[in-house]
Amino acid sequence: MKRRDLVSVGAAVAGAQLAGAALSSCGAQGGEAPSPEPARSAGAEADIAALDDWARIAAECHRVGERCLEHCIRLLGSGNTAMADCARTVNEMLPICGAVGPLAAARSEHAQQLAALCKSVCESCLAACEAHRSHHAECAACADACEATIAASNRVLG
Secondary structure (H helix, E strand, O other): OOHHHHHHHHHHHHHHHHHHHHHHHOOOOOOOOOOOOOOOOHHHHHHHHHHHHHHHHHHHHHHHHHHHHHHHHHHHHOOOHHHHHHHHHHHHHHHHHHHHHHHHHOOOOOHHHHHHHHHHHHHHHHHHHHOOOOOOHHHHHHHHHHHHHHHHHHHHHO
């Protein structure tokens, strides 16, 4: 046997051992295929759709909220203290809406709790932005995004 053939055989054996280890770490035994994912009911599919929708809408709320916060900071910097409450509530909303995507994707058991908190935080943000809706496009967009996130949170809450 040539050195090249020996290396090839060794690589094949090592690859087979790695594949076996990967299968056993996934719960399969002795080359058995992992068991298929359990079938989902129509209600579970609706729950997943609600989570995915909520994640998408909350991500948009986060994006729009960042623009609103930047606008508020610019106005605060010029001495417009009327934007302080808006900036504070948007600043509170951002990390909550930012957390929705990863938690929803993980199908976390804590999604309902986050949905309730997200709804509450977005309601506060909406109230603060509502006062500036007719004067600032950024606040109007943030208010609209918060309204959509509240509705999506309600769908997750059932």
